[in-house]
Every structure is written in structure tokens, then in C-alpha cells.
Amino acid sequence: MRPVLLIDFGSTYTKVTAVDLETEELLGTSQSWTTIQTDIGEGLADAVAKLEEKTGPLQFEARYACSSAAGGLRMITSGLVPELTAEAAKQASLGAGAKIRGVYSFELTEDDIEDIDAEHPDIFLLTGGTDGGNKECILHNADMLATCKTDFPVVIAGNRSVARTCAKKLEGREVHIVENVMPKFGALNIKPAQDKIREIFLKRIVEAKGYTKAQSLIDNIAMPTPSAMMQAMQLLAEGCENPDGSKETGIGDLLAVDVGGATTDIYSVCDGMPRAGMDTIFKGLPEPYIKRTVEGDIGMRYSIHGIEEAVGTGYISQLSGIPEDRCREMIDYLGRNTEVVPTDAESEALDFALASGAIKTAVTRHAGRLEEFYTMNGIAYMQTGKDLREIRQIIVTGGSLIHTKRTGKIASAAFWDPQDPFSLKPKQADIWVDRSYILAAMGLLSGYYPGTALRIMKKELKKDGYQE
């Protein structure tokens, strides 16, 4: 046996997953509370003890960790035009696994600086202007940031002509200059900023109080949890090469939904551009091949009212078969008692409707749209965002969903809807459920043993979402 331990320090729970590299089996999973206030190693030790109760003692040959504890990687970004550099900066941060606490466009004001100070981000991403383009905005914003009372590293990824000048204005702070997130108009270049963000995350956040003590217990804290999730999804979609040169196939383009208590994350792995030959023109920034969106107002408990607002009480009532008044009452209760899990048919029905509403809303926001144009020689289409209609695989994960019944039905809320035909959602798909909740762990493992991680995922993801 060659056991490896994979650790996910979450904001509430520390989750551990053990796999055997030799048999490529999942040995077991377990969890305990995250103990960042005292010593994060305590919760970890407890989780491992619980795991070993099930598996027997394990001699781990390696221990890898990802983390979203202590609020995760909290970032604020600024750009110039909302749909251009500000959007590019947001994409870069989301793709680096950050929790975005603010996106600013145009010139920062004194009020904005107060808000930024109050938020005290882990990293600030400063962008604006294409290379050789607008300089005034990023220079102004660097001046404004220099007046912040709180200290945080600033990554400068804007107009290269003034990157140095911006850095000088921020003297005394930790500043990193990387390539522009939008070097040319319409070109998205987010990798350099992401690499730097990850580097700072590892160095600074991981060295923070509470983590250092765990250092001896783990070999490597590799990345923020959402990045691990993105790596798992990319591997699952694309497949990888085995050491003998043969190909371990993936399952193809996919969409993953992760419905949590506070937020709903959506991941898509696909090109999503208009297919050649169609008379569709693409507008806006090119979309990242691996795209992550986070809906901060959509979640099963803390953000339960956001779901209700987005889909309407009528939708929830109709899907759950519970009268609207009663729905409102139950939703208020769950919003206040976030630990409550469904125990009877009524609360199960409500969670079913809520989860459907969460997925419907979050996937609609993630997906691109078509707009129809009547021109004198017929209809033309304009596409913004990613076209997900050809995606045939949907992965369902997240504490709130993997234990639900009728997961397949819930996931079908992600489908293309004839009522809203211009929202480019998958037309049909197989639903895979992450019942053993191992995706982030497999993303971690993929950095070292991709073939093993992929085979375990293919084995453990269950197409059992259709059972009632």
C-alpha cells in the first residue's frame, strides 16, 4: 500500500481524503472542524484520527493540502472600463481561486479607499489600460491606493508604459509587476497575474498565523481550494498521458456546479466560442477556456434569500409543492438557522426547489447569451459569453447537493430552457455526482499523479443522480 493524504482546509471543516497510489483506490474520507484560531494542526490531527478509525493506521508517503480557511484568498481588483480591464482583472482573480471582495472600475474615490481599508484584502490587483493605452486611470488609482491605511500586496497588471511609475507611487508596500491582463484590446492575458497571485498566496497567506504550526504535518500547501477544483475539472475533461505514453481519456467538455451554503460556484471547461460557419458574431472579451464564476448571493443557507429573490417565491412553491406563505416562513427559518439539514419530506422538497433555483440562476449567469438582429438580409446573431449548448457532461458537487435525492433532477435546472432560448446552456447532459466529495482532493493529487487522480475520479463519480 502507498497511501497519500489530501487535505482541504475549508472555512468551517478540514476535510481529509486518503488514496492508495498502488491500487488507485479511495481509502476513505473524513472531516473535523477547522482550527485556524489556535493551531490548524489540531483539526487536521482530529480528522486524520477519525479517518484512521475507518481505515486502520496509515503510513502516508505524502501529504498535500489546499486551503480556503481564514476567509480564503480575499481579493479586490480595479480596472478601467467595466467590461474590459475590470472584467479581465476579475477573471484573473476568480481563475486564481480568489474570493472577490470588490471590483472597481474607472477612478477610485476616497470612499472606495475607505471601503478597501475596511475590507483589508489579502491581495489587490491593479489594472487598467492596454499597453500603450490609457495611463491616467491606473496612475490615479495607484496614488489613491498609496493612501490606504491597511497594508496588502499589490499586483500591477495594467498598461506596461506606467507599471514602474505605479510601483513607485506604492513604495513601501509589497508590489509585484506582471504582464498586462489585457495587453492589446480584446486580448485576455490572465495567466501571469494568476501565477503571481498564487505565489503570493503560498508565501504570505500560508505563513499566516495558525498555518505555520501545521507545516511539519504536511509536505506542501499547494493552492487555494477553488484552484484545486479547477485542476480536477480540467483533468477530468481533457484526460492525460500515462507514463507509458498511452492516453487516459477524459470525459470531454463539462460544466461543474458547486452549490454551497453561502455561494454557488460554476466551472466550465470548453471553448464556447461561436462555431465556424454559423452567422454568429462574438462580442466582448474572449472567454477563458476554464471559467469559474462565483455567485455570492446564491447559496442554500446564508444566501437563501438571494435564491428566492432571483427565481421568485412562486418558482420555489411550484417546484416544492409547498404554498408560498409556508415557503417564505421556512426560508426565513433556514436563513437564521444555517446548520439545519432537511429531516422530513417537506424540508426535503424545499431544499430540492432551492437547489434547482440556485443552479438555474448561477448557470444562467455563467452561460453566454445570443442576441438576435434583424438585418435587411435576414437574421444575424451576436454572442456574448460562453456557448455551453454542446456540453454533454455536468458534474454536481458541494455539501448541499451530494446528499440530496433527485440530484439528476436538480442538475437539470442547468439545462437550456425553451422559455429563455437565447441563454446558451447545455441542451442535454449526463449528470455525475461527487458523492464521496473528493474533487478538490483529486485536483491536488493531479499535480503529482494525474493518471491516478483521473482514474479515481472516473471510478468515484456516480451517475446515480437519476434515482429518486
Next chain:
Amino acid sequence: MEKKTLVLGVIGADVHAVGVSILNRAFLDAGFDVVNLGVMVSQEEFISAAIETGADAIMVSSLYGQGELDCRGLREKCDEAGLKGILLYVGGNIVIGKHEFSEVEKRFKDMGFDRAFPPGTDPQTTIDCLKEDFHLN
């Protein structure tokens, strides 16, 4: 001397793509930086692109006959967005019916365009105008 940046595109729901690709090439060869937005470009897209790239001029093309309607308010929006005094050119097929070009030109100038060009204008004519307006030689 820093290169001047031109934002170029075909306005409105117009899909005539050939003219702008020729202009794109010609402007590049003449030493300009060109941001070619292609066809079906809204006023907002012209403006956003000009802000982000710090553009010196917006070159609007219109072929399908609705140019005047599509261009209305562009100058005011530029002013609003902080692009005060940015050079605005329009060209393509902006004459509809039997109007005199001078009449059409006046209407576009009244809308705030610095120059308007009749159908079949040689790209070099436009380049010469740009150089004049930018005080290049």
C-alpha cells in the same frame, strides 16, 4: 513620437466587413496603431475601446444605409465618457438616395464628426487627413 491609436469599426447592425479590413491594413501600414472592432459595433463598444486603449481617433464605417441614425449622439457620449475632443471620422456609404455629399457631410459635422468621407474614398486620402489633424508629417 508615440504612435497614434485609431479605433475602427462598422457601426450598428451593419455586417459589411471588407471595407474595414482594407482600412485596417492601410492604417497599420501608414504607421498607426489600429484597434479593429470589426462589424456590428455599438456606440458603447467604440467608446469603451477608445477609453481603454487611450485612442486618438474613432473611425466609424457605415455601408448599409442607416449610418446617420446609428451615429446620432456618439459625440455627446464621447464627451460624457471623458473622451473630450477625440477625433471622429465617418465614411463608407453614408449617402442615401440622391442627396449631395456636401449636404450629408454637413449633417455629420453638425453631429460632431470632424470629417465625413464620400463612397469610394481612397484610404490614402483619409491617411493624409489624419496626419494633418494630428499635425504629423
